[in-house]
Amino acid sequence: MKKLTHLLAGLALALGITPAIAQDGPLRIEITEGVIEPLPFAIPVFIAENAAAQEYAAQLSQVVAADLAGTGLFRQISPDSFISTVSNFDAPVQYADWKAINAQALITGAVSVAEGGRVNVKFRLFDVFSEAPLGDGLQLGGTTTSWRRIAHKVADQVYSRITGEGGYFDSRVVFVHEEGPKNARQKRLAVMDYDGANVQYLTNSASIVLAPRFSPTGDRVIYTSYETGFPKIYVMDVGTVQRRILEDQPGTMTFAPRFAPDGQTVVFSLERGGNTDIYRYSPGGTTQALTNAPSIETAPSYSPDGTQIVFESDRSGTQQLYKMPANGGEPTRISFGEGRYGTPVWSPRGDLIAFTKQHQGRFHIGVMRTDGSEERLLTASFLDEGPTWSPNGRVIMFTRSGSGAGGESALYSVDISGRNLKRVPTPGAASDPAWSPLLP
């Protein structure tokens, strides 16, 4: 537990001094000291309301608990310490028993499986010390094969009710699965739940694939493939795995694509005659250059309102970040710190830009305001790169690679506070993660 201390030392505890007699109005106290610790919560195993629900009840509550604890903002209280048992979803809560073990939030749930394989989950969230429900109870349903999604949705609700911001658990990540040594690495596109479960491969390993990105609705993925021998952009329907080439101008290479918020327009890099600029592909098939410079312009990313694009360019002599109007126009440089900056990504909240920074032989994932101010580095390692934002803008996932010929790539995530750095489980080496929006 980290203790927070007042900037103006000594003032905090003195502020309560007040005449004890003949006082007008309330006693006024200012609190500028607090603690940062995971909020302890209790989640008794959800009640199985029929025999078929037995196998799901325990797993559902485990996934909900793992989602919450995995944020670093919550701490699961061991069921071994529970005083109360919850055997009836509608029974009154024994608040004193939960207070005694310092549970600040209590999550109760019940699961039933109907004929035909439909899972129904109802849950309630309680603020233990207020002795009151936190929001209304909620019921969610789905097929037995989607039980993990139901659990993620429950966790999203709990997260949202306690923190006041949207959740991110019911989401997916597209990434590049890697096999083999660095000098002969095979790469396949894959998608998985945000927590590494339910991995599905979208392509085989016949050709190199790079930099997949979800569409704003999460139903399509845009990526770069070398299957023609040159980098070209493809769009794939995630459900059917059908794909098509986006743009094929002979004699050019296209890469680093990203959807605009409208889900139709695509911004990407196009190399022609040794020069790389940023282009826009619009619905209807028209392609328009947004930059025209002898330097390398790449890694474009839209602001969430679609009005601006941030990208990297070496026009100043070193790789730096710039932003420009979505229709093109004079770019404004926004990175001015020491080192080189790349792969900028606008946050879904619109307030921050995540980036990769290389400085003094180390790589960092960082964030800055959209005007380049308040730069903060969140990580440092031999090679960290390619940030992607969680749907709520609270967490960043990225690629971390080890040194040497055998150095594997893996996916990591970190809270934007810089806390809770952790590896994301994948079936093997992995790189280039891109987070989906929250699933419908």
Place this chain on the structure above:
Amino acid sequence: MIRAAAISLAAVGPAAAEVPAPIRAEMIPVAQCWNVGSLSPVAALTSVTVAFSLSRDGKVVTDSLKMTAWDGTSEAAALEAYEAARRAILRCSQDGFDLPAEQYDAWKHIEMTFDPRRMEVS
């Protein structure tokens, strides 16, 4: 300064009994229960003022808790910050605050401002 004056008065004679020790903020310890870790970034930039009443045994009258003011970017963030403040008050007052009963009028109504913007991690 007020505290020093009270001690001085106590030393000069009978009148000292009429000047009880002042109520100090540490007699109502809430900071140790104020967990700002789960606040969203925007709520962490919002100060809230919470008014509440205490019963004579130093326990919070739960129904009296209410947000009376906030300073930040949105009401949603203020409500979130208020919930964290409310939890802190309720957690730390479980056993009742240890306050002098003879001065009940001085502490029966409290207005507590929680300002996360003025904190730093030590």
